[in-house]
Amino acid sequence: xxxxxxxxxxxxxxxxALWALVLVLLNRPLPLDRRDGQLYLGLLGLLELGxxxxxxxxxxxxxxxxxxxxxxxxxxxLLGALLxxxxxxxWSLAERTRWGTAVLVVGALVVPVMIVRLDQIWTAxxxx
Amino acid sequence: xxxxxxxxxxxxGRLLIAVYAVFALSACARSAVQIATRxxxxxxxxxxxxxxxxxxxxxxxGLAKGSRVSRRIAVVSCAVELAxxxxxxxxxxxxxxxxxxxxxxxxxxxxxxxxxxxxxxxGLAWLRHSARGQ
Numbered sequence: 001x002x003x004x005x006x007x008x009x010x011x012x013x014x015x016x017a018l019w020a021l022v023l024v025l026l027n028r029p030l031p032l033d034r035r036d037g038q039l040y041l042g043l044l045g046l047l048e049l050g051x052x053x054x055x056x057x058x059x060x061x062x063x064x065x066x067x068x069x070x071x072x073x074x075x076x077x078l079l080g081a082l083l084x085x086x087x088x089x090x091w092s093l094a095e096r097t098r099w100g101t102a103v104l105v106v107g108a109l110v111v112p113v114m115i116v117r118l119d120q121i122w123t124a125x126x127x128x
Numbered sequence: 129x130x131x132x133x134x135x136x137x138x139x140x141g142r143l144l145i146a147v148y149a150v151f152a153l154s155a156c157a158r159s160a161v162q163i164a165t166r167x168x169x170x171x172x173x174x175x176x177x178x179x180x181x182x183x184x185x186x187x188x189x190g191l192a193k194g195s196r197v198s199r200r201i202a203v204v205s206c207a208v209e210l211a212x213x214x215x216x217x218x219x220x221x222x223x224x225x226x227x228x229x230x231x232x233x234x235x236x237x238x239x240x241x242x243x244x245x246x247x248x249x250x251g252l253a254w255l256r257h258s259a260r261g262q
Contacts, residue, residue: 070161073161080153080154080157091142091146092142094142095138097138097142099138099140099142100142102142102143102146103146106147107146
């Protein structure tokens with residue numbers, strides 16, 4: 001079910017991970033007092049909104065599924081994906097060092113993995 | 129005590145705890161789904177899966193709390209985790225029919241880029257390192 005929304009979310013998340021990775025490599029914390037740092041948090045906020053949209057669309061799709069879908073796993077991934085970014089941002093901003101920013105890299109990379117898993121669960125009809 | 133907590137949670141520890149949290153979340157979710165939907169298909173594998181999930185949660189909390197006691201608990205759970213990934217990894221190669229579904233520790237965590245094998249080693253190394261100078 002890689003639809004336009006999923007594809008967009010995957011690319012935005014990968015972009016956010018790369019951005020954070022560049023900051024890690026430059027050994028610079030996220031500049032919250034500057035425009036680019038705020039833009040970055042805005043991007044993550046947008047990503048989270050997109051994931052919320054994906055969750056709503058996913059549940060609608062699950063309700064009207066014409067083939068057998070592992071509903072519990074599917075719902076788990078839809079909801080679990082919403083947790084990642086808020087927790088990652090919270091944990092990352094508590095320590096504004098290279099390692100704190102590395103947490104954002106991991107968080108932003110978990111999101112596309114979960115979206116790909118959602119697709120696999122949707123496609124793998126009938127497999128528990 | 130506050131220093132120990134900061135030393136455990138800070139620096140590389142911050143990233144380590146984040147990765148542990150991801151594994152704790154995913155292992156718990158997977159185990160809950162397995163037990164709720166198809167426990168009779170492979171009770172042993174799914175029970176091990178549940179134990180793995182519990183170990184990840186305990187290690188995550190133990191590291192994140194960073195107290196003297198919680199760190200000791202984290203050492204034990206990292207050790208159990210290392211033993212588990214080695215035992216289940218070997219068993220999944222020797223008796224693959226006992227593991228119809230891939231668990232997080234199958235083939236030493238190959239399905240997860242061998243992160244499950246690296247994690248307890250890094251966890252133990254970090255607990256050792258961050259205890260220095262305290």
